[in-house]
Amino acid sequence: MEQIITEFFAKSLHIILESRCPYVSSRNYSGEQVLSSLSPSSSSSSSSSFRPRDKWFNLALRDCPAALENIDFWRQSNLEPMIVDVILLQRPIDWDPLNFSPKTGFVSGKERHYYGSDNEEFGCEGKNERIIERWVLQYESKKNGGSTGSKKRSNCTSSHALYKKSILLLRSLYATVRLLPAYKLFRDLTSSAHIRMYNLAHRVSSFVEPFTRREEADMQRFVFTPVDTSCGRLCLSVLYRSSVVDMGSDPSTPISPQFIPEYVGSPMAEPLKRFPSGFVSQSSPSSSPFGRRHSWSYDLYRASPPSANPSPSPSPTYSDSHASLAKQRCRRLPPPSLPHHVPDETLVAYMKTPSYDEYWPSPVFSPSPSPSPPTYVPNSHISKALLRCESAPVSIPVTKLSSMPSLPNKQLMPPSPPLKATLLTAAENIAHCFMLQLLSFSKDRLHQISGARPSVNSSPSKSFSSRLSFQDDYDDGPFVVEDDEILDPSSRQTEIRLAGKVPTWSGLFELPGHPNEPGGTLFVKRSQDAAVGALVRMLNKAPPLHQDLQGSTLQTPTNSVKDTTEISEEPRVQQSSASNIVSSGLGLVTSKTTANALEELHGYRKMKDSLLKLK
Amino acid sequence: MNCEICQLKELDVEHFEIREVLRCILHTILFHRALGLVRPKDIDLELFEITYVQCGDVELERKTDEKIEQFIDRAEKHPNKKNQICLSFYEVKNKQPTWFTNKVERLYWEQWYINLNVAQHQKGHSGKSTSSKIVVDPGAEERTARRAALEASLRDVLFQIIRFVNEKKDHIPPVPNLEGVSFPYEITISSSSDSAFGMEMFKRMLQTGNPTMLS
Numbered sequence: 001m002e003q004i005i006t007e008f009f010a011k012s013l014h015i016i017l018e019s020r021c022p023y024v025s026s027r028n029y030s031g032e033q034v035l036s037s038l039s040p041s042s043s044s045s046s047s048s049s050f051r052p053r054d055k056w057f058n059l060a061l062r063d064c065p066a067a068l069e070n071i072d073f074w075r076q077s078n079l080e081p082m083i084v085d086v087i088l089l090q091r092p093i094d095w096d097p098l099n100f101s102p103k104t105g106f107v108s109g110k111e112r113h114y115y116g117s118d119n120e121e122f123g124c125e126g127k128n129e130r131i132i133e134r135w136v137l138q139y140e141s142k143k144n145g146g147s148t149g150s151k152k153r154s155n156c157t158s159s160h161a162l163y164k165k166s167i168l169l170l171r172s173l174y175a176t177v178r179l180l181p182a183y184k185l186f187r188d189l190t191s192s193a194h195i196r197m198y199n200l201a202h203r204v205s206s207f208v209e210p211f212t213r214r215e216e217a218d219m220q221r222f223v224f225t226p227v228d229t230s231c232g233r234l235c236l237s238v239l240y241r242s243s244v245v246d247m248g249s250d251p252s253t254p255i256s257p258q259f260i261p262e263y264v265g266s267p268m269a270e271p272l273k274r275f276p277s278g279f280v281s282q283s284s285p286s287s288s289p290f291g292r293r294h295s296w297s298y299d300l301y302r303a304s305p306p307s308a309n310p311s312p313s314p315s316p317t318y319s320d321s322h323a324s325l326a327k328q329r330c331r332r333l334p335p336p337s338l339p340h341h342v343p344d345e346t347l348v349a350y351m352k353t354p355s356y357d358e359y360w361p362s363p364v365f366s367p368s369p370s371p372s373p374p375t376y377v378p379n380s381h382i383s384k385a386l387l388r389c390e391s392a393p394v395s396i397p398v399t400k401l402s403s404m405p406s407l408p409n410k411q412l413m414p415p416s417p418p419l420k421a422t423l424l425t426a427a428e429n430i431a432h433c434f435m436l437q438l439l440s441f442s443k444d445r446l447h448q449i450s451g452a453r454p455s456v457n458s459s460p461s462k463s464f465s466s467r468l469s470f471q472d473d474y475d476d477g478p479f480v481v482e483d484d485e486i487l488d489p490s491s492r493q494t495e496i497r498l499a500g501k502v503p504t505w506s507g508l509f510e511l512p513g514h515p516n517e518p519g520g521t522l523f524v525k526r527s528q529d530a531a532v533g534a535l536v537r538m539l540n541k542a543p544p545l546h547q548d549l550q551g552s553t554l555q556t557p558t559n560s561v562k563d564t565t566e567i568s569e570e571p572r573v574q575q576s577s578a579s580n581i582v583s584s585g586l587g588l589v590t591s592k593t594t595a596n597a598l599e600e601l602h603g604y605r606k607m608k609d610s611l612l613k614l615k
Numbered sequence: 616m617n618c619e620i621c622q623l624k625e626l627d628v629e630h631f632e633i634r635e636v637l638r639c640i641l642h643t644i645l646f647h648r649a650l651g652l653v654r655p656k657d658i659d660l661e662l663f664e665i666t667y668v669q670c671g672d673v674e675l676e677r678k679t680d681e682k683i684e685q686f687i688d689r690a691e692k693h694p695n696k697k698n699q700i701c702l703s704f705y706e707v708k709n710k711q712p713t714w715f716t717n718k719v720e721r722l723y724w725e726q727w728y729i730n731l732n733v734a735q736h737q738k739g740h741s742g743k744s745t746s747s748k749i750v751v752d753p754g755a756e757e758r759t760a761r762r763a764a765l766e767a768s769l770r771d772v773l774f775q776i777i778r779f780v781n782e783k784k785d786h787i788p789p790v791p792n793l794e795g796v797s798f799p800y801e802i803t804i805s806s807s808s809d810s811a812f813g814m815e816m817f818k819r820m821l822q823t824g825n826p827t828m829l830s
Contacts, residue, residue, distance in 0.1 A: 060654040164650065165784050171647050172777045174655060178666045179773055187666070222774075225781035 001159050001229060002079075005139050007056045008166050008234060009082055012173055013204065014067040015059075016135050019177045020086045020202055021066050022189040057167045059174065070204040080206040081138035086182055089199040090128040129201075133182050134211070134219075134239045141232035165227045166234070172224060173236065180240050211239070218243070618723050619786050621779045624772050625697075625730040626765060633690060633733065635660050636769060637683045637700060639667045640729050641802070643773055644702055645679070646670045647780045648725075650790050650797040663766040667773070675796055682802040690733045693806050701803045702727040706788050721799075724786055727776075 054060035177183060186200060211219070216239070223237040628636050639660060646655065649670035656669040669676065682700070690698050705721040790797045 054654075055652060058650060058652040060652065164787070164790070167650050168647065168780060168784055168787075171650075172781050175643060175646065175668050175773070175777055178657065178668065179770060179777075183666065184664060225784075 001162060001231070004159060004163055004166060005079065005229070005234065008170070009137060009139075010053075010067070010071045011057050011059065011061075011170055012135075012137050012236065013071055013082065013084065014061050014064050015170060015174050016084050016086075016177060017067045017070075017202060018062055018064045019183055020133075020186055020200055021064065022186060022200060057163070057170050059167070059170055066202065079139045079141070081136060083205055083208050084133075084135040084137075085131050085203040085205075085208065086133035086135075087201045087203060088130045088132045088182075088185065089201055090130070091197045091199075092128075130241075131211075132185075132241045133180065134208070135236070136238070137234070137236050139229075139232050139234055140226075162227065162229050169224055169227055169234070169236065176222065176224075176238070180238070181242055182240065617786055618726060619779075619783050620726045620728070621776075622728045623730060623775055624768060625732055626768050626772065627732045627734055627761070628765060629734050630687070630690065632662055632765065633687050633731065634683055635662050636731065636765075637686065637729065638679065639665060639769065640772060640776070641679050641683075641700075641702060642669045642676075643667050643776050644727050645675060645796055645800070647776070648704060648796060648798055648800070649675075662762070663769060665766065665769060665773070670796065672796060679802065682804065686731075686804050689804055689806060690731075694733070694735060696733075696806050698731050698733055699805050700729040700731070701805065702729070702800060703803065704798045704800050707799060721801075724788060725783075 051060075182200070185198065189196060189198075189200060210216075219239045219241050221237060221239050224235075226233040226235045623640065626636060638658075642658070646653075646668045649672065653670040653672075656671045657666050658669055659666050686698065686700055690696075703723050704725040705723040708720045708722050788798070
């Protein structure tokens with residue numbers, strides 16, 4: 001009989017915890033269901049799968065390690081009351097399921113309770129605990145001394161009857177645990193994969209603090225009919241909260257925590273991180289050699305707002321940044337201080353190297369946006385020219401790069417455009433500097449022009465023919481200066497002087513009947529538009545046509561320049577007109593190809609004809 | 616041997632709810648009377664948030680479903696009537712064959728009466744299309760309330776069964792069969808057309824004040 005009672009305790013605990021411990025039940029549920037479904041008749045095949053403890057009270061249950069762990073105390077036949085508390089754990093509101101980590105003690109406790117394997121070491125840090133059920137099972141032994149008629153009758157109760165009644169009681173218990181409100185919480189925890197904001201825990205003890213009156217007022221009691229035995233009676237009752245469902249119905253997170261090992265971030269959040277996609281397969285952090293690059297670009301991107309002044313204005317794209325840096329160089333003749341947060345030496349090295357090797361025999365000009373100021377030619381007289389030269393090509397890339405298709409989302413930034421721009425810039429710079437060198441060389445000879453024209457004509461013509469040929473090779477204007485420099489009188493004088501060296505060139509663009517025009521100015525134009533503008537200005541200032549130049553000017557159209565070779569011949573034929581042209585001071589050198597020059601020639605011819613007609 | 620009779624609380628069910636309600640009640644009772652070795656099977660009701668237990672006997676399941684179908688057919692044929700299912704447990708007593716009778720006597724020791732009041736189909740379904748929207752909205756709320764009430768009543772019925780099983784244990788005869796349902800049983804269907812049944816229902820109506828009568 002004692003064994004029946006002991007086993008009764010064990011079985012009742014098993015029944016209770018089986019329906020209140022989420023992990024255990026979910027683990028074994030499927031197995032049990034399979035067994036039951038496979039058996040056509042529950043008697044034949046299922047009997048083989050019954051374990052010895054299943055046969056107690058004819059009730060085969062699923063495994064419940066929690067019950068097995070906790071029943072040892074009561075198996076020692078102490079027959080102490082067994083109190084099972086079912087506790088609802090509610091997580092705090094700010095609990096983040098994504099930060100679910102098994103390392104912290106809090107979470108480890110949570111894991112255990114989620115799996116329902118531990119009850120004694122339950123941690124209640126930051127959780128809201130509420131006892132939602134309290135099962136009390138106790139065996140009230142009867143004293144042998146006091147005896148009544150009913151007790152005498154109960155003494156005669158056989159163990160068989162006790163067993164039968166115990167079976168019935170346990171059946172009722174089994175049905176009851178599924179009808180109580182806490183069962184719904186249990187099913188919610190076990191059925192769905194959602195992370196719930198609550199959990200169920202249990203605590204088995206033999207002595208607990210009774211509920212307060214207020215607590216008990218919120219609970220309902222259900223008492224099972226005690227089973228009388230010869231020596232006492234088994235009593236089972238439960239105190240439960242009927243409003244448990246409202247507590248547990250919290251919004252759940254429909255995802256399970258997963259760690260993303262290589263989370264980089266969305267492209268929208270950090271667009272420039274995908275910048276080196278062409279270089280590295282994974283756009284991850286600083287390990288890549290171009291990490292600095294896009295970090296630099298990113299920094300530039302960040303610092304873009306304060307860019308109203310001509311200080312180094314960062315721009316989102318590399319090319320633009322390059323252009324902007326170049327711009328600022330253009331504006332400030334002394335090389336500007338580049339953003340100091342650009343330690344992009346690797347990039348500089350990358351960008352520098354090919355251009356350096358291929359195009360730049362001497363480290364005169366550095367095309368790359370290195371933070372260090374570009375090294376200039378020690379020649380002072382060329383330094384200014386070089387500055388001009390430097391600024392000149394720089395502005396071109398601005399226009400060039402501005403015409404480049406805007407990179408969408410600032411994500412795709414293949415290295416070729418900036419490299420191209422840089423190389424082009426380098427080439428241009430080289431060409432321009434060569435021309436300037438020639439120019440400066442010819443400058444020195446300006447003083448000799450008046451004295452020896454033929455000599456001037458010959459040599460500079462050759463030089464300028466070479467320059468012209470040079471110019472033909474490059475589409476862009478060889479000499480580009482600022483507009484303000486054109487109006488600079490000092491430079492103008494040099495321009496006037498220079499104009500003398502270019503009789504042929506100015507002859508190309510000579511306006512007939514304009515002997516008193518200001519000295520053939522050989523100046524460098526930034527663009528065709530600027531050149532035309534300058535021409536218009538000159539025309540406006542030009543004195544009326546004179547007949548003196550008729551004879552000389554008539555010669556000019558006859559010697560139309562069609563190619564560089566013809567140009568070289570020009571100076572001999574138009575030597576006389578050259579002087580007039582020098583005095584007139586009209587010369588126009590534009591950055592055009594020969595075809596363009598020819599077109600202009602035709603245009604001017606027409607103008608000449610019209611003017612002659614007017615006259 | 617006395618026969619314990621348990622009249623379960625009457626439930627107002629709709630036609631489509633009969634099957635689930637009856638299955639729930641019958642299997643709960645039978646689970647308590649299958650005292651042999653069983654592996655309980657939890658079944659979740661679809662219409663209600665109730666989980667009941669089956670004893671896992673396939674034969675039992677088949678038989679009960681059969682009877683439930685009969686009940687449903689009868690309820691359809693006899694609308695507006697109180698329908699009752701009676702689950703009886705009996706003992707087989709072999710009477711000495713006399714020259715009168717040679718049949719096996721059944722001694723009922725327990726009877727469960729399940730009373731269902733099958734509600735009629737709502738007239739709103741055949742209403743006009745123009746007013747259908749207006750009709751459906753309050754109808755849906757009414758159905759929801761009715762469903763909740765039925766669930767509560769069903770839960771009460773199940774607790775009633777559990778209490779009865781707990782309280783009455785002495786009348787149970789010794790277990791003849793350890794497999795499946797230990798005791799022979801039978802399920803009978805009766806309707807209010809029966810005189811005795813009608814009297815019973817009339818008495819109950821007077822006592823409880825059936826809302827269907829008041830409507």
